[in-house]
Amino acid sequence: MTQLDEGSTLPLESGPRRPHRPLLVACGLMAALLLWSLAGLVLDDRLIGGEPAWAKPAKFAAAFVLYTATLAWLLGLPHRGSRVTRCMGTIFAVTTVVDVGFVVVQAARGTFSHFNTESDAVNTVGQLIFASGVPGLFAANLVIAVVVLWQRVADRPVTLAIRAGLVLAVAGMALGYLMGFTGARTAEAADGRAVELVGSHTVGDRGVRDDPAGLPVTHWSTTGGDLRVPHFVGLHGMQVLLLAAVALGFAARRYPALREERARARLVGVLAAAWTGLLALTLWQALRGVPPAAPDGPVLLTGAALLAATALGVALVLSAAVLRRAPATRVSH
Template sequence: MYVLRRIGGWHRPLVLHAALMFGLAVWSFAGLFADDRLLLGEPVWAKPMKFGIAMGIYSLTLAWLLTLLTKGRRVGWWVGTGFAVAGALDVGAVVWAAAHGTFSHFNQESNDVARTVQTVFSFGIMPLIIATLVIAILLLIQRTGDRALTLALRAGLGLAFASMLVAGWLSASGGGYPRTEVDANGQVVSLVGQHGIGDPDGRGMFLTNWSTTGGDLRVPHFVGLHAIQVLLATVLLLRLAAARWEWLRPERVRARLIASVAFGYTGGFVILSWQAARGQSVVHPDGATLVAFVAVAVLALVGAAAVIRAASGPLREAELASRA
């Protein structure tokens, strides 16, 4: 009850939107069992379920972030409200298409369902990108906590914004050639564009449906979009660890460790985008991709190790001296 009361004090439209999205996820999960229709081998309600979960988590994160603002709170409120409205419309279009057993993205048919989805997407996607950018800028011009938290919020929202841009860029670079697919009703549908690069809609992984036979723009999009949750979780873990290890208590130490994590995460995001752009599946990396991942991981770990050594060294020496 305490948690619910706290959440109730956050940005109300975004909290309501998150509740709606989580409700949709539950509804769609039930639909997986109640509706046996398939779209490209995947249950028609799988996509709304994944959208509901992802959008719910992201909206709840934004609702909390807006409570941290000390400057531009009014602007933040209106921007958050715009995000909630646009997000509801966009996900609603996905649900509308799923209910009719057809494609929401890339659908070029001229029937009522396809035209409705096309119209909603044409107006609803850009507000999501703009809202994320504006909130990121508001966080850039002020501190919203200690150094570690502020850095995590800025890096996380920056990666979320980049994930939205890279999705559009990869989609354009993927060719966008017209093709036809059969929807869940057995109707032939004309599509222009694809999630996949190199293989428009190859065989997908379990649950995520990311392509195993080509590049897939959804991989870096997902990773970048949820960077903020990963970084915030790291901040929380460092705070908990600081209760045990004294060398973690200085603010600058935790901020530098967050910087190392953010560097590694950003490097991974860039590599995944590069990998998808080359038409390479995330589960079949080539030598160049593996070398890039190893290089980023080593640099991030070396940076973190240097921070830990510099912070813990003097304390360890003092402890040894006191025992002598």
């Protein structure tokens, strides 16, 4: 095991002992779905609510590829309560495939998967699946977070990234429920019929609803606040923090100030705080009805303050690490 400093090792070197197979299977299925959906975006020109029919399956597939792969790795790390977490991982994997499967079915049928009030048999059954499946995903992730949160499953930076990431993911999933309270609206299915929906992704004055065009790729609203933004930020915080922890571990080979595990852990902590601030900022922006790509003065000012606080935190951590190493350097000379 490569030593960086006394009591400090490169993150992830011990690696997962036994990655969670059901989650890996779910990840593989989501990857296949992503390829299928990308082909659908090229070959199928139908629009559902003004959005390409296969855009939603593609976005769900991409998101779950990232999350199931991360969770499969995490549950492979040695930890107490692994029987419980692996059971929850299986529930998460099965629910993912079933829920996203319904999104695919509805896309193929040319209608909406979310908030749809149509009374046909497929939609009725599908909405029942969502009504039980979405809470199942949330509950499984919450149980995993509760079990893992108090354990050290890797080096300190990676452990902190996992802990903060799980909390952020639970928060991100919970924020998805807000979309069901934005009010009813009517949208157009692929065949032109009007469909009554009981919720939407956007918040705004004067009846602002989901923007058919939206931003490129994400299709986030350009006319109102979009709750999908904080939902996205929360769900993928763990991947960002883990990448940061790994990057810091490799950077420590070159930069002496990062060789101390404590310094890297504190930097991950600063980033975790910043990402939590970003989650709060994007939620505040969405609830105020401010479009993601057109932030107003208060959002810009708050964002600048968050960026400045993050930079200050990084500077303080690095300065302290350099000062702690200075005496040792002088003694060695």
